[in-house]
Amino acid sequence: MTSPEWLESWSADDGAARVRTLFAEVFDGDGTPDGVWSAPGRVNLIGEHTDYNAGLALPVALPHRTYVALRSRTDDLVRLSSAQAPGQTWEARLADVAPGQTSGWGAYVAGVAWALRDAGHEVTGFDAVVDSCVPFGAGLSSSAALECAVAVALDAVHGLGRAADDAGRAELAAACVRAENEIAGAPTGGMDQAASLRCSAGHALLLDCRPGLSALDSATAVPFDPTGAGLALLVVDTRAEHALVDGQYAERRASCERAAEMLGVASLREISPDALEDALRRLGGAEDAEVLRRRVRHVVTEIARTEEFAARVRAGRVDEVGPLMTASHVSLRDDYEVSARELDLVVDAALAAGALGARMTGGGFGGSAIALVPVGEVDTVVTAVHEAFAAAGLPAPGFLLAPPSAPAA
Ligand code: ADP
Ligand code: MG
Secondary structure, three states, X not given: OOOOEEOOOOOHHHHHHHHHHHHHHHOOOOOOXXXXXXXXXXXXXXXXXXXXXXXXXXXXXXXXXXXXXXXXXXXXXXXXXXXXXXXXXXXEEHHXXXXXXXXXXXXXXXXXXXXXXXXXXXXXXXXXXXXXXXXXXXXXXXXXXXXXXXXXXXXXXXXXXXXXXXXXXXXXXXXXXXXXXXXXXXXXXXXXXXXXXXXXXXXXXXXXXXOOOOHHHHEEEEEOOOHHHOEEEEEEEOOOOOOOXXXXXXXXXXXXXXXXXXXXXXXXXXXXXXXXXXXXXXXXXXXXXXXXXXXXHHHHHHHHHHHHHHHHHHOOOHHHOHHHHHHHHHHHHHHOOOOOHHHHHHHHHHHHOOOOEEEEEOOOOOOEEEEEEEHHHHHHHHHHHHHHHHHOOOOOOEEEEOOOOOOOO
16 A cells, blocks of 8 residues: 655745746746745634634644745736646736636636725736645635735735735735635635634634624634644545535525524524524424524534634643534534545544544535644554545545644745
8 A cells, every 4th residue: 555645835945946946937038026925725623614604713824835926017917827737827917807707727816916906006917926835626725825925925016015914914815805706706705815814823813704893803813732732733635526515505505594594693603502402493394494403503513612612722721622623523524414425534534543633624525624633643643544545445635734834924
């Protein structure tokens, strides 16, 4: 059998050297970039499918980052190349970038410039190249890493000054969300971009998704130091195909909205854990009431678990969050029904091999799972997961370690 594959992160120097070399190759003879910027992918510790229910999420930034070398232009042409899309240069005029008009991976990049312009900032065209060690399409948010690296690059070359403080970073995050939703056409909440721009090393970011909160009230840094507790956060990219994700996501959202309406609340956040049993009864005996009850139970208990996770971490009880992670997985698997065979396999194998807790992370149906593992047990857990995939006849997963890392810079 093959040995487990580790998905290593790059040092900042390595990442910068890669994009500087690529820039010289792609824009041969055109001089050097104005600079190099980078932004991390993210992984959510707990709080899944809660963002659109005005709930809580708790992401950390990965050490894995997307690097951008960028040079501003005086006209409004955007020329792009990516090591992850070799051989194809992407080109457009900023004036032509608009919802429904822009396709390809360049939409994630040009969309950021479009959104910053729309917010009133003077942004011109640019030449840029991209390289990344964030796993692609693995639910670790390579898309936000790309947008956020571009956002801090444009912030710097145009002297916008937004990246200098957290409130400004919240504005950049909003521009990146608009790029992803409106230009790239991917319907996502704001967790990924907030994590990439507003997390800090050694911290998780407690995101409160209630509408109308100020930027500062919507995100709080929570010290999170697994290493200090002798633990490691292990991420497993299952490489499972996300089949049917779009329709399933919309269906879950619609169920939550319907349940909230039936219960007479603006969002499921308003149902406290104490009021849950009563709320479930009030959903009545309609044809789909049993399904709605399960969806509501997930959302309400998940928000409570996220609060409890943050409280334990703040109290220095990092070694006591494992059961909350596993309970989150069970709830996502059985009540919210968004897990996948590969995700369940990671969780079961990791727990059996000594993980303190494990869960799927991200929207589900594929993507990645996480496990909190005593440092001395990491190799045992990795081998167990790797062997479980081989025994099930599944493609080998990828492994990475996720010490809470630094934001876009
Ligand atoms: P995830 O964010 O979970 O990795 P998404 O489907 O949201 O997955 O985003 C992946 C898409 O983002 C890719 O298909 C591509 O269009 C774009 N993308 C992300 N990183 C890069 C990159 N380094 N180079 C080119 N495109 C990228
Ligand atoms: Mg994404």
